[in-house]
Amino acid sequence: MLEYFNFRVIAQYLDQYLIGLLATGWISLVSLFLALILGTIACVMRLSKNRLISGVSAVYIESIRSTPLLTQLYFFYFGLPSIGININEVQTGILALSLNSGAYIAEIIRAGILSVPRGHIEAGIASGLSFIQRLRYIILPQALGVVVPPLLGSAIVLVKDSSLLSLISVLELTRAGQILTSERFMPAEGFFTTAVFYLVIYAALKVFSDWAQKKLIFREAH
Amino acid sequence: MFLFYLESLMAVFPLFLKGLWMTVAISGLSLITATILGFLAGIGRSSGIKLLRYGIGFYVNLVRGTPFLVQIFVIFFILPEFGIHLEPFPAAIIAMTIMGGAFICEIVAAGMEAVPKGQREAAMSTGLSRYQQVRYVILPQAMRTILPPLVGQYVLLVKDSSIVSVIGVMDLTRVGWLTVQRIPEGMLVFGLVGIMYFAVCYPLIQLAARLEKRMSVGESRL
Numbered sequence: 049m050l051e052y053f054n055f056r057v058i059a060q061y062l063d064q065y066l067i068g069l070l071a072t073g074w075i076s077l078v079s080l081f082l083a084l085i086l087g088t089i090a091c092v093m094r095l096s097k098n099r100l101i102s103g104v105s106a107v108y109i110e111s112i113r114s115t116p117l118l119t120q121l122y123f124f125y126f127g128l129p130s131i132g133i134n135i136n137e138v139q140t141g142i143l144a145l146s147l148n149s150g151a152y153i154a155e156i157i158r159a160g161i162l163s164v165p166r167g168h169i170e171a172g173i174a175s176g177l178s179f180i181q182r183l184r185y186i187i188l189p190q191a192l193g194v195v196v197p198p199l200l201g202s203a204i205v206l207v208k209d210s211s212l213l214s215l216i217s218v219l220e221l222t223r224a225g226q227i228l229t230s231e232r233f234m235p236a237e238g239f240f241t242t243a244v245f246y247l248v249i250y251a252a253l254k255v256f257s258d259w260a261q262k263k264l265i266f267r268e269a270h
Numbered sequence: 271m272f273l274f275y276l277e278s279l280m281a282v283f284p285l286f287l288k289g290l291w292m293t294v295a296i297s298g299l300s301l302i303t304a305t306i307l308g309f310l311a312g313i314g315r316s317s318g319i320k321l322l323r324y325g326i327g328f329y330v331n332l333v334r335g336t337p338f339l340v341q342i343f344v345i346f347f348i349l350p351e352f353g354i355h356l357e358p359f360p361a362a363i364i365a366m367t368i369m370g371g372a373f374i375c376e377i378v379a380a381g382m383e384a385v386p387k388g389q390r391e392a393a394m395s396t397g398l399s400r401y402q403q404v405r406y407v408i409l410p411q412a413m414r415t416i417l418p419p420l421v422g423q424y425v426l427l428v429k430d431s432s433i434v435s436v437i438g439v440m441d442l443t444r445v446g447w448l449t450v451q452r453i454p455e456g457m458l459v460f461g462l463v464g465i466m467y468f469a470v471c472y473p474l475i476q477l478a479a480r481l482e483k484r485m486s487v488g489e490s491r492l
């Protein structure tokens with residue numbers, strides 16, 4: 049198979065791929081950042097005692113988790129212009145990605161906070177710690193160990209999900225493969241190269257995630 | 271104008287039902303095949319044969335490291351280069367099986383590892399064969415850990431089936447995409463698509479959550 053594989057074409061399209069790699073990278077990063085903010089807000093709202101506030105957040109989280117990202121993406125891509133909001137494809141993509149990931153992150157953070165035993169918080173109140181102190185010294189150190197591993201997992205998912213933006217013609221890694229394929233009729237070269245780039249990102253994130261997990265376990269043991 | 275669109279959307283509503291049926295058919299079929307593949311691979315992964323373990327590990331990482339969209343493109347556009355021509359429907363089933371199998375393999379392997387080592391040793395010392403050990407001792411106990419994430423994985427399969435719409439399978443998302451070309455009310459059209467996905471996925475998510483609760487209660491009773 050390798051003798052048929054045309055490396056020269058890939059070299060010709062390399063800058064296309066690098067632009068795509070860069071786009072995949074920064075779009076994922078921005079979306080992850082927004083999703084973290086959104087997820088934290090949604091999680092705090094979800095845990096609120098006010099039923100209206102927690103209800104709004106529950107509707108957001110459940111409706112995102114029960115529908116495919118592609119449907120959400122098309123919802124905004126075709127839907128926003130029809131109500132008079134015109135943003136470009138990249139912005140639409142980031143909007144859909146961060147709304148999607150935010151719902152999952154909200155659930156991850158919620159699981160982390162709920163994993164701290166109620167008695168620990170009560171003990172903190174009883175020994176006169178302020179809310180900030182309880183958060184800083186009791187809740188966060190314990191919750192972090194539960195939250196960080198799945199959070200890194202959802203970062204990996206986010207990178208892979210960003211491939212769907214190619215369907216609304218954002219130039220990222222998958223789109224770069226599509227362009228090579230349609231211009232040169234070489235799907236193997238086009239999509240295998242795309243896959244290799246994703247695998248490199250995946251490997252890097254996985255190494256980082258394993259390292260972070262080890263660090264956390266180490267800290268917990270102390 | 272909105273009412274007019276609403277009326278024409280109602281006129282094509284049977285198409286949406288057909289799309290929903292296609293989505294259910296694809297996810298249902300690949301749910302079965304992916305479960306079989308996943309269990310075989312998962313059992314293989316926790317076996318003692320090194321080559322098998324590495325082979326399956328390679329497959330799992332390959333699938334987890336690339337977006338499903340790229341996997342579909344590889345199967346649908348590259349296989350014809352080697353003389354294997356597939357219709358969209360079987361291509362979709364194959365792609366979903368390969369993808370779902372890898373994730374289910376991880377779930378099964380993790381579940382089998384969670385069974386205490388003494389159980390396997392006890393089974394071995396009672397003279398059970400390898401097959402009997404897995405069939406009668408390890409798997410029944412592992413099912414407790416496996417079942418909740420397995421149902422969660424089925425939800426993901428239903429949602430990921432939306433991506434096969436890009437190779438022309440007439441599923442729910444594809445119907446929405448075709449409709450929105452003629453009825454330019456994106457929020458309306460994909461709102462309807464989303465509601466239909468919700469109707470399938472939400473009960474499954476609830477089931478997964480209930481199973482998780484039931485299983486953990488059973489565990490604490492031990």
